[in-house]
Amino acid sequence: MTTAYAPTAGLPMRSWQAAARANAGGVYIIWYRDVLRYWRDRVRLISSLGQPLLFLVVFGSGLTASLGAGLTKELGDVSYVRFLFPGIVAMAVLFTAIFSAISIVWDREFGFLREVLVAPISRAAVVLGKALGGSTVAMFQGAILLILAPILGVSLNPLLVLELLVLMFLTAFALTSMGILIAARLQSMEAFQMIMNFLIMPMFFLSGAFFPLRGLPAWMSVVTRLDPVAYGVDPMRRLLLGADLAPGIKIASHHLGTVEDGLILAAFAAVMMVLAVWAFEAQE
Amino acid sequence: MSSIEVIDLVKSFGPLTAVDHVSFQVEDGEVFGFLGPNGAGKTTTINVLCTLMRPTAGRARVAGYDVASQRNAVRQSIGLVFQDPSLDDQLTAYENLQFHAHVYNVPGRERAQRIEEVLRVVGLWDRRDAVVRTFSGGMKRRLEIARGILHHPRVLFLDEPTLGLDPQTREHVWEYILEVQRAHHITIFMTTHYMDEAEHCDRIAIIDQGKIVALDTPDALKRMVGVDIVTVQTEDSEQAAREIQERFGLEPQRDDTRLRLEVEAGAEFIPRLVRELGVAIRSVDLHRPTLDDVFLKLTGRAIREGEADPLALMRLHGRLWRGGRR
Numbered sequence: 121m122t123t124a125y126a127p128t129a130g131l132p133m134r135s136w137q138a139a140a141r142a143n144a145g146g147v148y149i150i151w152y153r154d155v156l157r158y159w160r161d162r163v164r165l166i167s168s169l170g171q172p173l174l175f176l177v178v179f180g181s182g183l184t185a186s187l188g189a190g191l192t193k194e195l196g197d198v199s200y201v202r203f204l205f206p207g208i209v210a211m212a213v214l215f216t217a218i219f220s221a222i223s224i225v226w227d228r229e230f231g232f233l234r235e236v237l238v239a240p241i242s243r244a245a246v247v248l249g250k251a252l253g254g255s256t257v258a259m260f261q262g263a264i265l266l267i268l269a270p271i272l273g274v275s276l277n278p279l280l281v282l283e284l285l286v287l288m289f290l291t292a293f294a295l296t297s298m299g300i301l302i303a304a305r306l307q308s309m310e311a312f313q314m315i316m317n318f319l320i321m322p323m324f325f326l327s328g329a330f331f332p333l334r335g336l337p338a339w340m341s342v343v344t345r346l347d348p349v350a351y352g353v354d355p356m357r358r359l360l361l362g363a364d365l366a367p368g369i370k371i372a373s374h375h376l377g378t379v380e381d382g383l384i385l386a387a388f389a390a391v392m393m394v395l396a397v398w399a400f401e402a403q404e
Numbered sequence: 405m406s407s408i409e410v411i412d413l414v415k416s417f418g419p420l421t422a423v424d425h426v427s428f429q430v431e432d433g434e435v436f437g438f439l440g441p442n443g444a445g446k447t448t449t450i451n452v453l454c455t456l457m458r459p460t461a462g463r464a465r466v467a468g469y470d471v472a473s474q475r476n477a478v479r480q481s482i483g484l485v486f487q488d489p490s491l492d493d494q495l496t497a498y499e500n501l502q503f504h505a506h507v508y509n510v511p512g513r514e515r516a517q518r519i520e521e522v523l524r525v526v527g528l529w530d531r532r533d534a535v536v537r538t539f540s541g542g543m544k545r546r547l548e549i550a551r552g553i554l555h556h557p558r559v560l561f562l563d564e565p566t567l568g569l570d571p572q573t574r575e576h577v578w579e580y581i582l583e584v585q586r587a588h589h590i591t592i593f594m595t596t597h598y599m600d601e602a603e604h605c606d607r608i609a610i611i612d613q614g615k616i617v618a619l620d621t622p623d624a625l626k627r628m629v630g631v632d633i634v635t636v637q638t639e640d641s642e643q644a645a646r647e648i649q650e651r652f653g654l655e656p657q658r659d660d661t662r663l664r665l666e667v668e669a670g671a672e673f674i675p676r677l678v679r680e681l682g683v684a685i686r687s688v689d690l691h692r693p694t695l696d697d698v699f700l701k702l703t704g705r706a707i708r709e710g711e712a713d714p715l716a717l718m719r720l721h722g723r724l725w726r727g728g729r730r
Contacts, residue, residue, distance in 0.1 A: 142509035149506035157494055231490035239507035240479035
């Protein structure tokens with residue numbers, strides 16, 4: 121039996137319910153594609169874990185060896201490798217999120233983006249699907265690193281893991297949305313190298329992943345407060361290592377709590393989403 | 405009812421007018437072709453009609469919907485096969501179609517069945533679980549055609565559907581396109597700069613520098629440039645020439661042992677000639693004007709068949725060597 125060729129079925133989007141259903145299908149399949157591609161690409165999965173591990177082992181051990189005394193004064197009895205751990209988790213989330221978003225540039229280059237842009241779904245659905253896909257993958261990538269926690273003497277429990285997953289997801293969502301906004305305007309992979317050097321690397325270095333964001337020069341404290349990644353690193357460190365090491369980013373003598381960090385990430389993500397949708401709608 | 409209705413369409417990019425006050429209509433179920441050299445405005449017209457670009461001026465309706473104000477309805481009603489591949493080559497053929505079914509809101513209970521149908525039509529059902537990266541150019545194009553009809557569009561747009569394919573594959577791809585068109589009575593709007601491809605069309609618009617310079621059936625267009633030439637060789641040229649003059653009112657030109665006749669419709673004339681001529685015929689030859697001749701006459705330039713757009717070729721090569729790096 122063949123299905124009847126019915127060109128008028130489901131045409132046009134008569135009600136908002138029908139449009140909503142179509143858009144939900146679009147969000148789902150765009151999310152699914154990202155997850156599927158991530159899952160299938162084992163090489164990427166493994167190689168993208170290599171970098172954080174390298175940082176953790178080489179940077180952590182190297183700095184502990186040469187700056188041992190100074191670090192002990194700053195960090196108390198927490199080893200630098202342990203201090204670095206939440207930052208490295210955030211790093212994995214940051215880079216995976218950005219790379220997922222930037223895959224839009226590949227899609228543009230390889231033509232697949234046109235298949236998406238000419239589909240009868242809204243730009244908002246496209247951006248949301250992509251953001252959710254990138255966030256899921258990035259959260260997963262961060263979560264894999266939690267396997268290292270017992271080795272580093274950090275104890276985990278189910279509630280803690282859940283809280284961390286939520287934070288990782290929010291961080292990833294904020295960063296993927298930002299990446300999509302950039303990708304909407306990026307015409308070549310060459311330009312992406314610029315973005316990497318002048319935006320993503322500074323965001324990583326200023327996030328508090330490597331050093332506590334305390335007692336910094338005035339200009340640097342200002343910049344670190346503008347870095348969305350910082351609002352992911354600080355609460356993750358608080359959850360993993362305790363409030364002594366991460367008392368919260370100080371804004372006007374108030375130390376931000378974990379929920380406040382989460383809200384800031386969510387707000388940042390929302391703004392980036394709106395801008396990204398607008399950027400996609402503006403281009404022909 | 406018209407599937408496509410274009411009225412005074414203009415599309416400019418800054419000072420450049422790519423589509424310059426173009427008007428035409430395409431009827432339901434028609435195979436309609438845009439023929440012209442690269443840069444004539446063919447792809448721009450398609451991009452406007454499929455809502456990828458907004459018109460600068462004028463109006464266009466596709467499947468009854470306005471391309472500027474009812475974009476989603478237009479998108480739901482059309483299928484597209486782009487000039488460049490637009491598949492995700494890391495996914496399988498089946499997954500590519502699944503993606504399409506979702507973004508085009510194909511009802512869940514029909515999805516699997518429709519995917520199977522279109523894959524069988526283009527002969528790729530056996531390769532459904534192969535990753536698209538492993539496909540040849542012709543297979544990719546067939547998969548794109550399958551995808552283009554998956555959501556049951558009323559109008560299928562084909563932008564240079566066989567660009568970069570070898571002649572045998574091109575012929576193959578066309579078989580599929582016409583099979584789909586006949587089976588579902590879809591309207592097809594295509595662009596091409598291959599003359600032989602244009603022959604598949606019911607009607608052709610010849611476009612040059614953003615303007616339609618002629619619009620008619622391929623046969624009528626060819627009649628514009630002149631008549632068909634029928635060359636006959638008979639047992640007795642003298643006798644044959646006399647008879648032809650008396651019976652058909654034509655002035656045969658003697659060319660060695662052959663007679664050269666200029667007739668309006670050569671294909672229809674030959675059977676009559678064979679039936680009515682008293683002299684035994686040894687051979688008949690028909691030369692018909694080609695669309696190339698038509699283009700040459702209308703614009704003073706040849707389309708230069710086979711010459712691909714240098715930019716498209718560069719993109720193609722870029723893809724080939726980047727393929728492994730992805």
